[in-house]
Amino acid sequence: MKIVRTLKVAAALALCAFGSAASAQSSNYTPGSVWTFTYVQLEPGQFENYLDFLDKEFKKSNDFGVKQGYILSYHVLQVNNARAGEPDLILAVEGKDYLTNAQQLEIQKKYEEFMAKDNRKMTTESGDRKVMRKFVGGMELQELKLK
Numbered sequence: 558m559k560i561v562r563t564l565k566v567a568a569a570l571a572l573c574a575f576g577s578a579a580s581a582q583s584s585n586y587t588p589g590s591v592w593t594f595t596y597v598q599l600e601p602g603q604f605e606n607y608l609d610f611l612d613k614e615f616k617k618s619n620d621f622g623v624k625q626g627y628i629l630s631y632h633v634l635q636v637n638n639a640r641a642g643e644p645d646l647i648l649a650v651e652g653k654d655y656l657t658n659a660q661q662l663e664i665q666k667k668y669e670e671f672m673a674k675d676n677r678k679m680t681t682e683s684g685d686r687k688v689m690r691k692f693v694g695g696m697e698l699q700e701l702k703l704k
Contacts, residue, residue, distance in 0.1 A: 589700030590629055591652045596644035596694040603689040604645075608633075610686060611648075614672075619650065621671050627664055628652055644693050655699075 599607055611633055622628035634647040656664070669675050674682075 586701040586703050589702040591655055592698045592700065593650045593652070594696050594698070595648040595692060597646040597648060597690050598693045599645045599690050600688060607646075607686070607689045610689070615648070618668060618672060621668065622650075622664075625664075625667065626653070642693070 597607075615631075615633075619628055619631040623630070629651040631651065632649040634649060636644055636647065639645060665676065669679075672679065
């Protein structure tokens with residue numbers, strides 16, 4: 558009796574798995590671009606200084622990514638009426654897709670050449686900007702394009 562019940566449960570699970578696979582193929586969406594959001598809290602009196610950095614370095618590196626085809630778009634969003642613990646700015650970068658480790662290393666090498674700085678130098682410079690801002694979170698999202 559237990560064997561029959563176990564076989565029925567196994568058959569039901571197999572049908573569910575098959576049904577899920579079939580429904581995924583006929584889904585009403587396709588995976589789209591990948592968005593990375595970085596939440597930035599600015600230190601008092603550093604708004605203009607940090608925007609100067611974004612206008613110079615952030616824009617330069619992301620424009621390069623757009624020209625190379627790695628980045629579809631990027632945005633600097635100001636949080637209006639931020640509540641306690643919320644960021645002042647959100648840096649949004651839209652990429653075509655997720656990258657493999659090999660792709661990430663290849664792209665990093667091209668950025669380093671373009672920016673004329675290695676990763677150690679860029680990391681040190683990022684640490685130096687802590688007087689202007691701190692990162693308070695972020696997220697990565699993937700768009701689902703409805704058919």
